[in-house]
Amino acid sequence: MSVAEVVVGYLSFFPDWLVTLFIAILPFIELRGALPVAILVLKMHPVAAFIFSVLGNMIPVIPILYMFPWVEKMMRKYLPFMNKFFDWLFARTRRKASGKIEALQELGIILFVAIPLPVTGAWTGSLICYLFDLDRKKSLLCVLAGVLIAGCVMLIITYVGFSFGFVGYGLGGLLVVGLIVLNFGTGKYFERHSKYKQTEQSSGKKP
Numbered sequence: 188m189s190v191a192e193v194v195v196g197y198l199s200f201f202p203d204w205l206v207t208l209f210i211a212i213l214p215f216i217e218l219r220g221a222l223p224v225a226i227l228v229l230k231m232h233p234v235a236a237f238i239f240s241v242l243g244n245m246i247p248v249i250p251i252l253y254m255f256p257w258v259e260k261m262m263r264k265y266l267p268f269m270n271k272f273f274d275w276l277f278a279r280t281r282r283k284a285s286g287k288i289e290a291l292q293e294l295g296i297i298l299f300v301a302i303p304l305p306v307t308g309a310w311t312g313s314l315i316c317y318l319f320d321l322d323r324k325k326s327l328l329c330v331l332a333g334v335l336i337a338g339c340v341m342l343i344i345t346y347v348g349f350s351f352g353f354v355g356y357g358l359g360g361l362l363v364v365g366l367i368v369l370n371f372g373t374g375k376y377f378e379r380h381s382k383y384k385q386t387e388q389s390s391g392k393k394p
Contacts, residue, residue: 195228203229204239211243214310218244218338219303223345233346237338244309244334251313252323277318292321293329300333303341309334 211221218240225236300312316326
């Protein structure tokens with residue numbers, strides 16, 4: 188039994204849309220866990236499942252983008268033992284995204300969030316936007332775009348896969364692989380391109 192299904196069991200007395208919303212808010216589960224549960228377990232209509240999964244996944248984004256700086260400052264000040272946690276979290280997040288985000292900026296965020304895997308998603312994408320000091324309004328739109336793409340992918344994997352079996356799951360799997368390849372490929376291309384431009388500029392400077 189998955190974590191999402193356990194949550195459903197505890198929240199079974201709430202309306203299905205609220206359960207879906209709550210599951211989508213949870214880190215590590217997010218939309219990629221909420222949407223399949225909504226369709227397969229709660230038997231919600233795919234459109235309703237999609238809407239409430241997206242809404243739930245976007246709820247933590249605004250607090251992370253607009254309130255996390257203050258939260259981090261307060262926790263570091265009054266809970267010194269949290270310093271190591273924040274240092275580890277930020278180092279890990281930077282290590283995963285540094286080259287790609289520096290090269291791609293907004294497109295990098297969209298592609299990163301769009302891949303429905305445990306190490307990606309709206310939580311991590313919002314944290315990356317904060318760490319790289321990206322524009323908040325643009326970050327919000329980029330994360331939303333990524334969540335919508337991830338929702339479409341999960342909808343295909345879940346609904347089409349459940350209805351048409353291997354063909355649907357295969358198509359969903361190809362979409363995920365395609366996003367990963369696109370994410371990796373564009374990141375490497377723009378990273379090399381930016382390095383090449385920097386080399387050209389430095390070599391063109393007069394001593």
